[in-house]
Amino acid sequence: MSTETLDFESVPATWTRRHLLGLEELSAEEITVILDRAVLFKQTMAERRRKIPLLVDKTCVNLFFENSTRTRTSFALAARRLGADTVDFSASTSSLSKGETFIDTAKNIEAMGVDVVIVRHRTPGAPQLLAQNLDCSVINAGDGPHEHPTQGLLDIMTIRERRGSVEGLTVAMVGDIAHSRTARSNIWGLKKLGAHVIVCGPSTLVSPRWAEIGVEYSYSLDEILPRVDVLNLLRIQFERQHSSPFPSVREYAHLYAMNRDRMARTKDDILILAPGPINRGVEITPAVADGANSAILEQVTNGVAVRMAVLSLVAGERE
Ligand code: CP
16 A cells, blocks of 8 residues: 555654653553554665655754764654754763753754754753753653653564564573663563563673563573564663673673674574664674675664654654
8 A cells, every 4th residue: 555545644643752762661552552663664765755744844953962863863864764854962072061061052053943863972861851842842862871752662663574573572682781772672671572681791891780670681592482472682882881891892791792603503593683783793793784684774764764653753743
């Protein structure tokens, strides 16, 4: 069916939020509204309908205080495909260097007539703080190790696309769980949609307290491999650590890198995901990253569709 005949012109009554701050606060129904809408937007991209003018007259600003390739670019593309104007804020060349605060910076940008602020910040809770202080919509593009909701959504969209449903699948997040906002958003989203989630990595990066909310934890990738349907391989976030969580990168790779030998011990149809950036040879070898079971670049494609869905829901015309 062509998307010409599908209705995504207005925001459905089931969506009432002005912000997207995290997946922890969303219901399974709200997550499904976003994912179903993203599927439609992906279809428009496949039909090469480059412009879906739902946000004409709206302005979105990328307010990134941390580096980004995928999230920043895909939010800009998503906003433009919806007909919105986009502005890119660069923290390093801004008046933050003259002592202006985070809130004052955001309020000044909002005063120029901005409808949506997309914020990435190293401090957990920064997007919530903006939502409390601004009148426009706020989207969390990653706040420290807390949440990265659109990454969680695009990961879940990719699983749903490949497997039809998330319910009943065993999904393992492997690596630096302690510092991973991607892990947290995936955990909330996947659990709400009925998946069994395992967090796996060195004991310095995986807390047994995950069991308190029904998440299985393991320190051995080799032990969990045979029963996993989806592996999401996380980067070690050295930039968020004060001391090394393991003796050497080589030892980490020996125990946790997904490589050809380990692939031979998985289910044949295991799905390999990674949020990117990937460190080839550390958490994943090139043979696996570029292999038939990998959906890493599909995740990136789905990121544009998910971000179109989120932008159109928080800033679109209500029914
Ligand atoms: N996955 C992700 O957030 O990538 P970027 O840091 O490049 O945006």
